[in-house]
Amino acid sequence: MAARSKIVAGILDVLDEMADMISALRCDFDGMKEYVDDMDDDLCELEESFMMHQDHNVVETECPNCGEELFFESVLLDDDDVIEITCPSCNEVIYINDGSFDFDFDLDPDELETLEREGH
Ligand SMILES: [Zn+2]
Numbered sequence: 001m002a003a004r005s006k007i008v009a010g011i012l013d014v015l016d017e018m019a020d021m022i023s024a025l026r027c028d029f030d031g032m033k034e035y036v037d038d039m040d041d042d043l044c045e046l047e048e049s050f051m052m053h054q055d056h057n058v059v060e061t062e063c064p065n066c067g068e069e070l071f072f073e074s075v076l077l078d079d080d081d082v083i084e085i086t087c088p089s090c091n092e093v094i095y096i097n098d099g100s101f102d103f104d105f106d107l108d109p110d111e112l113e114t115l116e117r118e119g120h
Contacts, residue, residue, distance in 0.1 A: 065092035 068089035
């Protein structure tokens with residue numbers, strides 16, 4: 001083989017290797033892109049759920065049975081469907097939005113207890 005052909009063959013080898021490297025990099029890049037897209041989706045979901053919780057007034061109350069602190073969204077109270085809120089700790093029903101409970105959740109639990117004791 002002439003010296004020139006050897007050089008050309010060497011260059012072709014290098015080009016070949018570079019092509020392999022580039023396609024490997026491309027694979028990495030595609031994988032990375034997928035990963036970033038997934039992360040972007042996750043972030044969107046997080047942001048949505050965060051915004052949702054910001055919009056909705058979260059009600060804080062206390063289980064009258066076991067004293068467990070309870071949090072739920074105030075929109076639940078206005079839902080058209082009948083919703084039961086149960087205490088995750090003792091399973092006591094805290095609230096049913098069928099009118100049988102007449103809590104004013106704007107009051108803090110201590111005030112609520114006082115009012116109930118006074119018979120209002
Ligand atoms: Zn409870």
